[in-house]
Amino acid sequence: MKRKSFEDMECPIARTLERVGEWWSILILRDAVRGSTRFDEFERNLGISPNILSRRLATLVENGFLEKRLYSVTPPRMEYLLTERGKAFRSVLFALTAFGNDHFADDGVALQVVNKRTGRPAKLVVVDARTGKPATGPNFELAPGPAASNAIRGKFGA
Amino acid sequence: MKRKSFEDMECPIARTLERVGEWWSILILRDAVRGSTRFDEFERNLGISPNILSRRLATLVENGFLEKRLYSVTPPRMEYLLTERGKAFRSVLFALTAFGNDHFADDGVALQVVNKRTGRPAKLVVVDARTGKPATGPNFELAPGPAASNAIRGKFGA
DNA sequence: CAGTATCCTGTCCGATACTG
DNA sequence: CAGTATCGGACAGGATACTG
Numbered sequence: 001m002k003r004k005s006f007e008d009m010e011c012p013i014a015r016t017l018e019r020v021g022e023w024w025s026i027l028i029l030r031d032a033v034r035g036s037t038r039f040d041e042f043e044r045n046l047g048i049s050p051n052i053l054s055r056r057l058a059t060l061v062e063n064g065f066l067e068k069r070l071y072s073v074t075p076p077r078m079e080y081l082l083t084e085r086g087k088a089f090r091s092v093l094f095a096l097t098a099f100g101n102d103h104f105a106d107d108g109v110a111l112q113v114v115n116k117r118t119g120r121p122a123k124l125v126v127v128d129a130r131t132g133k134p135a136t137g138p139n140f141e142l143a144p145g146p147a148a149s150n151a152i153r154g155k156f157g158a
Numbered sequence: 159m160k161r162k163s164f165e166d167m168e169c170p171i172a173r174t175l176e177r178v179g180e181w182w183s184i185l186i187l188r189d190a191v192r193g194s195t196r197f198d199e200f201e202r203n204l205g206i207s208p209n210i211l212s213r214r215l216a217t218l219v220e221n222g223f224l225e226k227r228l229y230s231v232t233p234p235r236m237e238y239l240l241t242e243r244g245k246a247f248r249s250v251l252f253a254l255t256a257f258g259n260d261h262f263a264d265d266g267v268a269l270q271v272v273n274k275r276t277g278r279p280a281k282l283v284v285v286d287a288r289t290g291k292p293a294t295g296p297n298f299e300l301a302p303g304p305a306a307s308n309a310i311r312g313k314f315g316a
Numbered sequence: 317c318a319g320t321a322t323c324c325t326g327t328c329c330g331a332t333a334c335t336g
Numbered sequence: 337c338a339g340t341a342t343c344g345g346a347c348a349g350g351a352t353a354c355t356g
């Protein structure tokens with residue numbers, strides 16, 4: 001993850017991947033969204049080595065996705081809580097879940113997003129909040145934003 | 159990406175990451191969505207080494223995200239086109255774009271999702287298609303699906 | 317229980333050189 | 337132009353042992 005450049009990292013996708021691009025980071029966040037807070041929980045649920053877990057938790061804290069909090073003084077015990085940023089990342093996790101279930105769940109759905117009240121599975125789509133229209137099909141595209149450099153602008157033909 | 163297990167890979171997120179978890183894969187897909195089709199285009203736009211690009215393109219084809227097509231016989235020229243699966247992955251890319259712009263674009267938005275007709279930037283949210291309600295807040299959660307193993311079920315407390 | 321410290325392997329990736 | 341071949345470095349990740 002020490003790639004030097006993708007358009008000098010102007011791209012929001014690249015910037016995000018730079019911080020949570022490691023395989024385990026996203027899975028740890030998934031588990032945190034699910035409710036895990038303690039080292040031991042992550043370790044068991046994910047089957048990750050403790051040294052790797054330690055590294056990944058540290059960078060997630062560094063990058064503002066998790067907050068490390070002392071929840072017991074004697075003995076000193078830490079818990080890892082989702083920050084607002086970490087919670088916001090749920091949208092990405094949900095999109096990944098929906099995509100994975102649509103494309104790689106030939107043997108059935110093992111994990112899904114459900115409506116907590118009704119208990120019914122949600123059918124997730126990404127929509128434009130302004131119009132409520134799904135951001136699929138040919139109506140939407142990626143395009144340079146106001147802060148795009150000329151380099152990006154050129155490559156995106158805008 | 160040769161992690162042996164995450165719940166035997168039942169998780170749709172893990173399954174997706176298994177296929178496109180490498181840093182470059184997602185960026186290549188991003189570029190394909192943007193319109194790139196040729197080796198040379200990807201290479202220039204991303205600043206990726208040709209050997210890596212070759213590997214990543216091959217696995218994206220293997221995993222059904224891209225299709226390799228001969229578009230010129232003499233000289234033999236290949237192009238890489240998004241499959242339906244590749245196009246569906248846009249939802250994840252859009253979610254990543256929205257998240258990245260919300261959290262890591264302190265210097266302005268360099269890349270965004272826009273409505274092609276109006277040219278206006280889209281404000282993207284993930285919603286439940288059934289109700290149209292945003293899948294944020296406490297109303298939605300990740301939960302085991304019908305095909306979840308007992309192992310998963312146990313860990314997810316359901 | 318909640319981690320840290322070591323050692324090792326795999327491979328992602330970058331740089332470069334080369335081919336039709 | 338569209339790639340393949342080869343080399344080397346960095347680091348993610350696995351296994352295991354150890355500490356308060």
